[in-house]
Amino acid sequence: MIVLGVESSCDETGLALYDTERGLLAHALHSQVAMHEEYGGVVPELASRDHIRRALPLLEQVLAQADLPMERIDAIAYTQGPGLAGALLVGSSVACSLALALDKPVLGVHHLEGHLLSPLLATERPEFPFVALLVSGGHTQLMRVDGVGRYTLLGETLDDAAGEAFDKSAKLLGLGYPGGPAISRLAEFGDPEAYKLPRPMLHSKDFNFSFSGLKTAVLTVVKNNAADIANVCEQDKANIARGFVDAIVDVLTAKCVLALKHTGLKRLVIAGGVGANRQLRASLNEAAAKKRFKVYYPELEFCTDNGAMIAFAGALRLERNPDAAQRDYAFNV
Numbered sequence: 001m002i003v004l005g006v007e008s009s010c011d012e013t014g015l016a017l018y019d020t021e022r023g024l025l026a027h028a029l030h031s032q033v034a035m036h037e038e039y040g041g042v043v044p045e046l047a048s049r050d051h052i053r054r055a056l057p058l059l060e061q062v063l064a065q066a067d068l069p070m071e072r073i074d075a076i077a078y079t080q081g082p083g084l085a086g087a088l089l090v091g092s093s094v095a096c097s098l099a100l101a102l103d104k105p106v107l108g109v110h111h112l113e114g115h116l117l118s119p120l121l122a123t124e125r126p127e128f129p130f131v132a133l134l135v136s137g138g139h140t141q142l143m144r145v146d147g148v149g150r151y152t153l154l155g156e157t158l159d160d161a162a163g164e165a166f167d168k169s170a171k172l173l174g175l176g177y178p179g180g181p182a183i184s185r186l187a188e189f190g191d192p193e194a195y196k197l198p199r200p201m202l203h204s205k206d207f208n209f210s211f212s213g214l215k216t217a218v219l220t221v222v223k224n225n226a227a228d229i230a231n232v233c234e235q236d237k238a239n240i241a242r243g244f245v246d247a248i249v250d251v252l253t254a255k256c257v258l259a260l261k262h263t264g265l266k267r268l269v270i271a272g273g274v275g276a277n278r279q280l281r282a283s284l285n286e287a288a289a290k291k292r293f294k295v296y297y298p299e300l301e302f303c304t305d306n307g308a309m310i311a312f313a314g315a316l317r318l319e320r321n322p323d324a325a326q327r328d329y330a331f332n333v
């Protein structure tokens, strides 16, 4: 069965073809980062319009990559939510219109399920059950995963998501959008002893997170240095970045270790954009060696939003339940 995946929840248009026999056949992505950069964040209206422009050329691209005619698609999976409403509507209307034209079934996929299952696309796939840390721009959740569709939420952020904390703190440091990779790069040059920032809820003994206070701590440090970020020296910016990254990584690592202890599981899976962060990966790898668990990551290109994870999640759902897809083309998000 060949499933076309369509992702358009935020600022990336992603299309992919996944074959349940042969694996991932093709994937293509257009990132809108350059377009939103000058506004310092995603402009929803521009995002929707750009998804409209990109979707069909990307479809042609994946079909050419896989060397398949469109008629070979057996089902279409699209991101149903959560995400920007207008952006989601583009992906769902593309998917439903194609499905109607091709007379194929269509299936809405939860964006987070796409992220959650994306590590299973890697060469080294984790077996179920595992603990998953989902760290994206919109969510931070710890979950117990017993199989496809069998997810138990252990805890989540009470305010900002981890990616949001990265982006907002980066903005406070005058770094561009998206701030996650930028603050991470800057932190490499920072002195770990210069600023010890708070580790919110580190000892709360549950699996919840809170990152808004950490962002405020970054703001306070910046303000104590200068009235304007432009007047903070480069080394000090790097030191603040380092203080921030060390704090957030410590909390994420500690909660993962706690969740593994609580569930008795020995496999940890990381998903979502912040999963690309090198300091987080280094810290988790160190904890894994010390505490004797195994940690799995998605391929770097599948950490952030992409069509492959949606095609894949759709295919896994359809394998388990062929009736999951419908021929009701009234798209809904």
Ligand code: KG4
Binding pocket: 010, 115, 135, 136, 137, 138, 139, 162, 163, 164, 166, 167, 178, 179, 180, 181, 184, 272, 273, 274, 275, 276, 277, 278, 303, 304, 305
């Ligand atoms: O999963 P994703 O592409 O989109 C959502 O579903 O939200 O995640 C995007 C988030 C952004 O906040 C971005 O700054 C963050 O992931 N991110 C990173 C890195 N790469 C992406 N954060 C820290 N370090 C990175 N290397």
Ligand code: ZN
Binding pocket: 111, 115, 136, 137, 272, 273, 304, 305
């Ligand atoms: Zn995402």
